[in-house]
Amino acid sequence: MESKNKVLVGLxxxxxxxxxxxxxxxxxxxxxxxxxxxHVYADFAKITGIQNGSKVRxxxxxxxxxxxxxxxxxxxxxxxxxxxxxxxxxxxxxxDSMASIQTDGLLGNKYLQVAAGTSDAPVAAAxxxxxxxxxxxxxxxxxxxxxxxxxxxxxxxxxKEQLSSTLTEVENVVRSVNVVVKDATPxxxxxxxxxxKITGSLNEIIDGVQAGEGTMGALFKDKELYASVxxxxxxxxxxxxxxxxxxxxxxxxxxxxxxxDIVPEVQRTVANLQRITLQVKDAVDKFQSASxxxxxxxNLQRTLADAHEAMSxxxxxxxxxxxxxxxxxxxxxxxxxxxxxxxxxxxxxxxxAKGFKQHRIWLExxxxxxxxxxxxxxxxPAGKRRLDEVIAEVMTLPRNGPLIxxxxxxxxxxxxxxxxxxxxxxxxxxxxxDRFRLRPTYVGIVARGAxxxxxxxxxxxxxxxxxxxxxx
Amino acid sequence: MPHSIASNPQPWLSxxxxxxxxxxxxxxxxxQFAGLIIRESIRRPFExxxxxxxxxxxxxxxxxxxxxxxxxxxxxxxxxxxxTLERFGAEAMIPTAxxxxxxxxxxxxxxxxxxxxxxxxxxxxxxxxxRVTEQIDALESLAVNSVHYLVVTRVWACVIAAPLLTVxxxxxxxxxxxxxxxxxxxxxxxxxxxxxxxxLAFADYIPPTLKTMVFGFIIGTMSTYLGYNASGxxxxxxxxxxxxxxxxxxxxxxVNVLLVKFIFFLYPGGGA
Numbered sequence: 001m002e003s004k005n006k007v008l009v010g011l012x013x014x015x016x017x018x019x020x021x022x023x024x025x026x027x028x029x030x031x032x033x034x035x036x037x038x039h040v041y042a043d044f045a046k047i048t049g050i051q052n053g054s055k056v057r058x059x060x061x062x063x064x065x066x067x068x069x070x071x072x073x074x075x076x077x078x079x080x081x082x083x084x085x086x087x088x089x090x091x092x093x094x095x096d097s098m099a100s101i102q103t104d105g106l107l108g109n110k111y112l113q114v115a116a117g118t119s120d121a122p123v124a125a126a127x128x129x130x131x132x133x134x135x136x137x138x139x140x141x142x143x144x145x146x147x148x149x150x151x152x153x154x155x156x157x158x159x160k161e162q163l164s165s166t167l168t169e170v171e172n173v174v175r176s177v178n179v180v181v182k183d184a185t186p187x188x189x190x191x192x193x194x195x196x197k198i199t200g201s202l203n204e205i206i207d208g209v210q211a212g213e214g215t216m217g218a219l220f221k222d223k224e225l226y227a228s229v230x231x232x233x234x235x236x237x238x239x240x241x242x243x244x245x246x247x248x249x250x251x252x253x254x255x256x257x258x259x260x261d262i263v264p265e266v267q268r269t270v271a272n273l274q275r276i277t278l279q280v281k282d283a284v285d286k287f288q289s290a291s292x293x294x295x296x297x298x299n300l301q302r303t304l305a306d307a308h309e310a311m312s313x314x315x316x317x318x319x320x321x322x323x324x325x326x327x328x329x330x331x332x333x334x335x336x337x338x339x340x341x342x343x344x345x346x347x348x349x350x351x352x353a354k355g356f357k358q359h360r361i362w363l364e365x366x367x368x369x370x371x372x373x374x375x376x377x378x379x380x381p382a383g384k385r386r387l388d389e390v391i392a393e394v395m396t397l398p399r400n401g402p403l404i405x406x407x408x409x410x411x412x413x414x415x416x417x418x419x420x421x422x423x424x425x426x427x428x429x430x431x432x433x434d435r436f437r438l439r440p441t442y443v444g445i446v447a448r449g450a451x452x453x454x455x456x457x458x459x460x461x462x463x464x465x466x467x468x469x470x471x472x
Numbered sequence: 473m474p475h476s477i478a479s480n481p482q483p484w485l486s487x488x489x490x491x492x493x494x495x496x497x498x499x500x501x502x503x504q505f506a507g508l509i510i511r512e513s514i515r516r517p518f519e520x521x522x523x524x525x526x527x528x529x530x531x532x533x534x535x536x537x538x539x540x541x542x543x544x545x546x547x548x549x550x551x552x553x554x555x556t557l558e559r560f561g562a563e564a565m566i567p568t569a570x571x572x573x574x575x576x577x578x579x580x581x582x583x584x585x586x587x588x589x590x591x592x593x594x595x596x597x598x599x600x601x602x603r604v605t606e607q608i609d610a611l612e613s614l615a616v617n618s619v620h621y622l623v624v625t626r627v628w629a630c631v632i633a634a635p636l637l638t639v640x641x642x643x644x645x646x647x648x649x650x651x652x653x654x655x656x657x658x659x660x661x662x663x664x665x666x667x668x669x670x671x672l673a674f675a676d677y678i679p680p681t682l683k684t685m686v687f688g689f690i691i692g693t694m695s696t697y698l699g700y701n702a703s704g705x706x707x708x709x710x711x712x713x714x715x716x717x718x719x720x721x722x723x724x725x726x727v728n729v730l731l732v733k734f735i736f737f738l739y740p741g742g743g744a
Contacts, residue, residue: 003528005521005524005525006524008528008532009524009527009528009531009532011532012527012528012531012532012535012633012636013527013531015637015640016635016636016637016639016640017636017639019639019642019643020635020636020639020681022643023575023639023669023677024674024677024678025641026666026668026669026672027669027672027673027674027676027677028667028674029669030666030669030670030671030672031673051740053675055671060671107670108701249525294606454674458652
């Protein structure tokens with residue numbers, strides 16, 4: 001019985017001890033305890049959880065364990081981590097193999113990673129140090145991010161303040177410019193209108209002169225007058241020759257003067273004049289800079305006002321010229337002085353475009369206009385195409401007389417009809433001037449309100465008529 | 473001393489103090505008994521024959537229970553671990569997690585509890601029966617040291633068998649986990665075994681295994697103490713048997729806490 005017990009106890013104890021030994025062997029093998037190994041070490045400022053027994057991997061392969069960690073004696077020195085590596089991996093562990101502390105997975109244990117070195121470097125000697133890189137720490141990263149965010153925040157705040165200040169300045173500048181432009185706009189408009197009017201008048205005069213009309217036209221066209229002018233020119237040449245001789249005489253006199261004491265006196269006088277001029281210029285500059293509100297803007301406005309006044313005067317003069325004895329014959333014969341200021345009564349009078357033939361084309365409002373989003377009549381695309389066709393036809397006629405756009409309207413009071421008819425004719429006038437590059441003085445408008453297009457005709461009263469006056 | 477406590481005017485307080493007094497008396501007797509066991513353990517003659525018989529009874533005869541329990545515990549642990557680690561895509565960690573759980577805590581504790589249930593109850597009933605049938609008195613009358621012969625051998629049998637059964641439990645558990653893994657993922661035995669032990673250190677394996685010797689001592693001492701001091705006939709034998717299981721289980725669970733802390737103290741990076 002006792003021998004049987006011994007067998008059973010031997011079986012039980014022996015079997016369990018063998019299992020225990022197998023466990024020890026497996027753990028030892030996993031930790032490279034039963035393989036030939038060599039010892040190296042690396043220094044780290046932070047070891048972030050590495051401890052004795054932590055795994056060491058070479059290029060990802062289990063290669064050994066950490067066997068000792070030397071705590072630094074001073075703060076400025078580093079931890080020294082001693083570890084053992086399997087001898088079979090020794091050939092790829094070189095002097096430039098880099099040791100780093102890694103995490104096994106997202107939440108796993110820390111282990112020491114040794115990268116395989118390069119072939120150029122020698123094999124790492126036993127008991128030698130291999131280089132290391134400091135471990136990545138989320139805490140450090142978060143600190144850096146926090147610091148960076150603070151800096152960015154500060155920069156943004158500064159930029160925001162500067163932008164705000166800049167915007168305020170820009171707003172002030174815009175306000176000032178707006179004031180200047182607002183002040184200058186009427187003046188500029190006046191100048192442009194005056195220039196427009198002058199140009200138109202000059203064109204008409206030149207056209208008339210070219211046509212040989214009026215006194216000046218007659219002057220240009222008259223052959224006797226040409227001969228007379230030529231004679232005058234010959235006389236002028238003779239006169240110039242006389243002047244040249246006189247100039248030579250003056251030169252001689254000047255040479256004589258140069259020889260005398262008068263020249264230094266004159267030079268001194270010129271120098272004095274220059275000095276005085278500079279002083280006057282300085283005084284003017286000081287005056288301008290000291291003028292405060294009366295600075296550049298006010299000067300500009302003043303200049304523009306002067307220019308406007310000058311242009312207005314010029315326009316008046318031109319207008320007066322048109323009524324002058326020499327030119328008024330031309331305007332009287334054609335029946336009007338200025339299409340821009342012609343009245344309906346003048347237009348309908350017998351004197352208007354006397355001697356000109358008339359070519360009239362009627363266009364209904366429905367085929368020209370449409371209403372925009374605000375309910376205002378504007379030229380429709382189809383209407384513009386229709387006008388293009390009509391004006392192309394009119395352009396085949398001689399352009400030696402005015403082109404009149406007559407506006408008609410059939411609904412509302414007399415005033416409303418007048419306004420609507422004027423607006424229609426004005427829209428058409430603007431379009432054809434821009435579209436066909438016509439002279440503004442060539443195209444006039446007449447608001448004929450609710451008048452019938454022609455006595456007895458059955459045409460619709462809503463629309464416009466384009467009338468071209470010409471002489472063959 | 474009892475008179476002074478009983479004379480307290482508050483009945484509930486008197487009962488409480490009497491309970492505390494009895495508990496302290498019982499614990500003092502237990503400690504005295506444990507000291508007696510240790511003292512008797514080093515005294516000759518050593519009862520090797522009886523020790524062998526007790527090792528067979530305590531250890532060898534527990535093997536089927538431990539192996540089957542280990543297989544079941546291992547497979548269940550594997551299934552639970554898989555369902556948890558699958559969420560993180562970490563199925564490869566299952567053998568490692570299973571080995572950690574079994575070797576470091578589950579194996580030793582489950583082995584201790586199973587021994588408390590099977591061995592503790594048996595020893596308590598056996599010695600209790602001998603006490604109530606005056607067999608122990610008969611041995612004493614024959615000048616046989618009953619503690620030396622009956623108690624010390626059973627306690628040492630528990631101390632010897634506990635770590636051995638723990639090793640058996642660990643490997644059975646790993647085998648159960650492997651079977652569960654093979655069915656689910658078809659993993660290879662080599663990969664499973666290598667992965668299971670790759671993250672373990674000696675400090676994770678040896679201290680938790682050896683701490684079960686303390687479990688064995690507690691189970692043996694507690695059950696022999698209760699059985700040796702049983703009284704009241706068959707009812708007393710039953711009470712001794714039940715109390716052996718309960719007190720042994722409570723004792724080893726409580727002591728396990730202290731042992732884990734002690735092992736952490738000895739091996740800061742692992743163990744327990």
